[in-house]
Amino acid sequence: MSSMFRMVGKQLKTHPSLIPLFIFIGGGATMSMLYLGRLALKNPDVSWDHKNNPEPWNNIEPNQQYKFFTVNTDYSKLKKDRPDF
Amino acid sequence: MAYPLQLGLQDATSPVMEELIQFHDHTLMIALLVSTMVFYTILTSVTTKLTNKNMLDSQGIETIWTIAPALILILIAMPSLRVLYMMDEVNNPHLTVKTIGHQWYWSYEYTDYKNLEFDSYMIPTQDLIPRQFRLFDTDHRMVVPTDSPVRMLITADDVIHSTAVPTLGVKMDAIPGRLNQTTFVVSHPGVFYGQCSEICGANHSFMPITVEAIPLIHFEDWSTSMLAKI
Numbered sequence: 001m002s003s004m005f006r007m008v009g010k011q012l013k014t015h016p017s018l019i020p021l022f023i024f025i026g027g028g029a030t031m032s033m034l035y036l037g038r039l040a041l042k043n044p045d046v047s048w049d050h051k052n053n054p055e056p057w058n059n060i061e062p063n064q065q066y067k068f069f070t071v072n073t074d075y076s077k078l079k080k081d082r083p084d085f
Numbered sequence: 086m087a088y089p090l091q092l093g094l095q096d097a098t099s100p101v102m103e104e105l106i107q108f109h110d111h112t113l114m115i116a117l118l119v120s121t122m123v124f125y126t127i128l129t130s131v132t133t134k135l136t137n138k139n140m141l142d143s144q145g146i147e148t149i150w151t152i153a154p155a156l157i158l159i160l161i162a163m164p165s166l167r168v169l170y171m172m173d174e175v176n177n178p179h180l181t182v183k184t185i186g187h188q189w190y191w192s193y194e195y196t197d198y199k200n201l202e203f204d205s206y207m208i209p210t211q212d213l214i215p216r217q218f219r220l221f222d223t224d225h226r227m228v229v230p231t232d233s234p235v236r237m238l239i240t241a242d243d244v245i246h247s248t249a250v251p252t253l254g255v256k257m258d259a260i261p262g263r264l265n266q267t268t269f270v271v272s273h274p275g276v277f278y279g280q281c282s283e284i285c286g287a288n289h290s291f292m293p294i295t296v297e298a299i300p301l302i303h304f305e306d307w308s309t310s311m312l313a314k315i
Contacts, residue, residue: 017147024155071171 038068086221086252086278095252098277098298099269102254104168112161119157172254175268178236182227186239186246186259186281189288193227201312207291221278223295228308230301231271239265244286248294250279258283271298 012018040046044056044066053059060066062082065075087095097103183194187204195201205223213219229235239248241259249256250269257267271277279294299307 015142015144015147017144017151020148020151020155024151067170067173069166069170071167071174073174073176 035068042066086218097254098252098272098275099254100272101168101172101269102252104171105254108164108168111164115157115161175236175266176234176270178268179233180229181236181238182229184227184237184239184248184259184294186241186248186285186292188243188286189281189292191223191227191246191248191281191292191294193225195308199308199312201308201315203311203315205295207293218278220291221280221293221295223293225311226276226295226297228297228299228304228311229271230304231274231298233301234268234270236266236268239267245283246285246292247282248279249282250277250294250296252277253279253296255279256282271296274298274300 041048044060047054047056063075063078094102094106094109097106180195181197183196185192185194190204190206192202192204203225205225205227207220208217208222208224210219213222237248237255237257239257239259240263241261243261245261246259247256248259253269253271255267255269257265259265275298277296277298279296281289281292281294283289285292
């Protein structure tokens with residue numbers, strides 16, 4: 001396993017143009033895995049704790065931002081205009 | 086609306102569609118520039134008399150043609166994700182319209198205040214009057230107020246259909262047993278057409294969607310008159 005890294009390290013010395021490749025591919029893979037992890041852990045459609053929080057999709061606050069990114073909606077400014085469940 | 090031999094997107098009638106058109110133009114320009122460069126490179130490579138049998142590798146150009154495409158892709162991904170998240174935002178709808186796909190017509194329900202329900206069949210070609218569009222016009226139109234966020238709840242009664250209105254940037258599948266939601270805002274009054282976008286049987290091409298947008302002050306006149314008629 002470590003011999004593979006050593007082999008790649010030797011190739012990098014003679015072919016430094018491979019470094020940007022590692023940066024972009026590595027960065028892309030890292031970002032994908034991080035987003036998948038975020039989806040697994042913070043998406044209200046996913047239920048992990050069957051005893052204490054079996055249906056997280058029923059416990060979303062009206063002004064809770066569950067998406068990663070908002071363009072026009074400021075969730076902290078939303079009004080809660082419906083009765084409690 | 087669509088016209089024969091049309092190549093581009095229809096003009097936008099909603100803010101979301103304007104963003105989609107801008108993104109499309111941005112990405113298409115990048116694609117055309119890259120394709121032109123590649124085509125030119127291939128052309129010159131194929132028609133040159135220069136030959137070098139000892140060229141093995143070059144670190145400089147390899148670095149450039151790794152970094153440049155990555156940056157270009159990032160420049161495409163950022164607006165793409167922004168438009169994607171923007172399309173998902175639900176912006177306090179003023180009105181909810183329920184759209185149900187059947188074989189082979191659409192039915193619309195406006196149940197916010199009273200129970201307004203009606204079917205929308207395509208006008209058969211032999212029954213068209215001179216101002217109507219073949220395969221697009223329907224007997225009853227889905228009327229919505231302008232400048233008002235409208236929520237559309239979409240489902241189907243039998244097989245999968247899909248409601249699409251290209252000028253509004255709307256397309257959502259109508260799946261039996263499932264309720265899909267989409268929202269749109271119509272920027273200006275007019276009549277906008279779309280066609281069923283999921284194969285659903287013999288008359289799949291003959292169940293269009295017609296959206297008529299009228300100013301908000303006239304909207305209740307229409308809904309009252311429709312309730313009286315139905």
